[in-house]
Amino acid sequence: MNRQCLICASSAVLTRDAAKGLTLIVGLLHSAIKSAQRPDEGSGHADFLSGMASIAPAYPKARKAAEDVVRFHFAGFNCLCLRCGALFD
């Protein structure tokens, strides 16, 4: 969906759902990368498997972080303009 800011007409508008999804993905990726980089683990394929195995246990924490981002940055609105910071529906 292509939206424009009601204040500055910028098309750099982030929706609440997109922000939630992106935060969730970033949280899960962070966990996978952190787990794959542990020095005491194996190397190569074992690191990859370790990273992948850490994704499911990391989900509750990543979901909580995504809900916090939506709560604190969107404050009940559906859209955030990334240019001027306006919140609107």
Ligand SMILES: [Zn+2]
């Ligand atoms: Zn704007």
